[in-house]
Amino acid sequence: MKDFSGKVAVITGGASGVGRSLAFALGRRGAKIAVGDVDGNAMEQISLDLAAENVEAIVEHCDVTSVDSLNALADSAQDKLGGLDLVFANAGIGAGETGAMWEYSEKDWQWCINVNVWGVINSVRAFMPRLVAAGKPAHFVVTGSGNGAYTILPDAPIYTASKAAVHAITENLHYQVQAGGLPVKVSALFPGPHVVDTGLFNSGRVRPEDLKKEGEGNESGINSVDDMKKMMAEFGMELQTTHPDEVAEMAVKGLEQDAFWLLETTPETDEKIRARAQMILNRETPVPAMVG
Ligand SMILES: NC(=O)c1ccc[n+]([C@@H]2O[C@H](COP(=O)([O-])OP(=O)(O)OC[C@H]3O[C@@H](n4cnc5c(N)ncnc54)[C@H](O)[C@@H]3O)[C@@H](O)[C@H]2O)c1
Numbered sequence: 681m682k683d684f685s686g687k688v689a690v691i692t693g694g695a696s697g698v699g700r701s702l703a704f705a706l707g708r709r710g711a712k713i714a715v716g717d718v719d720g721n722a723m724e725q726i727s728l729d730l731a732a733e734n735v736e737a738i739v740e741h742c743d744v745t746s747v748d749s750l751n752a753l754a755d756s757a758q759d760k761l762g763g764l765d766l767v768f769a770n771a772g773i774g775a776g777e778t779g780a781m782w783e784y785s786e787k788d789w790q791w792c793i794n795v796n797v798w799g800v801i802n803s804v805r806a807f808m809p810r811l812v813a814a815g816k817p818a819h820f821v822v823t824g825s826g827n828g829a830y831t832i833l834p835d836a837p838i839y840t841a842s843k844a845a846v847h848a849i850t851e852n853l854h855y856q857v858q859a860g861g862l863p864v865k866v867s868a869l870f871p872g873p874h875v876v877d878t879g880l881f882n883s884g885r886v887r888p889e890d891l892k893k894e895g896e897g898n899e900s901g902i903n904s905v906d907d908m909k910k911m912m913a914e915f916g917m918e919l920q921t922t923h924p925d926e927v928a929e930m931a932v933k934g935l936e937q938d939a940f941w942l943l944e945t946t947p948e949t950d951e952k953i954r955a956r957a958q959m960i961l962n963r964e965t966p967v968p969a970m971v972g
Pocket of ligand 1: 692695696697699716717718719722742770771773795823825826872874876878879880881883886924
């Protein structure tokens with residue numbers, strides 16, 4: 681898609697972080713934006729900020745764990761903004777798990793799988809039939825993570841498992857639209873190349889009451905990118921970060937080329953991907969990879 685002007689873009693989890701930056705990157709290129717999120721404060725803020733930039737937008741409560749909620753957002757985008765051209769299944773959370781996985785709270789697993797995996801499945805089920813029925817060029821973009829898609833970092837098994845599933849769904853969706861000869865392009869967005877400075881490490885702010893921990897499970901003690909930087913510094917390492925605006929610009933440029941991989945890597949990441957493939961081919965015993 682070369683021209684975003686007048687196109688309607690729906691962004692789940694669009695009130696903060698990568699989603700928020702996508703809203704501005706596309707809004708500044710003339711797109712109309714429908715943000716769905718569950719964080720009331722962030723929704724209020726982006727509503728004001730988009731209006732201040734004269735971006736035509738709606739900001740609505742939408743919980744991706746409910747397909748009804750996503751259908752309502754899709755209806756709103758079509759009724760109030762006049763169409764549906766780009767869908768970003770972007771909402772995601774970090775469950776903050778740490779320690780041995782057999783001691784995790786069951787509610788950590790449920791919350792993360794509900795939002796990260798069911799959120800994408802529900803988005804596919806709510807939006808794809810509409811994009812297929814419209815029969816015109818459209819984009820369906822899923823925010824995944826390299827952690828799960830091509831590396832297995834050792835410190836967040838629930839998140840990693842959720843993003844492995846997300847990537848499998850995304851790649852299969854891509855194969856299926858191709859097999860059907862549909863004009864919908866599917867892309868896999870990987871925020872990076874470094875840890876992206878967003879609210880992901882403070883996801884507890886939007887954790888639903890019924891899935892709060894009840895005493896079981898450890899707390900990682902990491903509630904922000906700054907906490908992560910401090911922890912790395914204790915091990916004598918410096919954590920590099922990426923601003924979400926850079927991710928959004930990378931994504932938009934990739935969409936202009938109809939790219940599947942919206943992925944920016946560093947030479948170190950490339951080496952990790954290569955080494956992982958080689959490790960499998962050599963049947964070597966895995967050793968833990970590092971974050972960053
Ligand atoms: N930050 C990173 O380094 C990084 C790296 C790889 C992938 N990602 C992915 O990027 C995506 C965006 O996350 P972010 O880093 O911008 O974090 P973020 O916390 O800033 O943004 C996530 C948004 O999702 C919303 N959200 C949470 N639960 C929701 C629900 N049930 N329904 C609707 N919205 C919900 C939050 O309110 C928030 O606005 C996620 O899928 C995340 O897994 C982030």
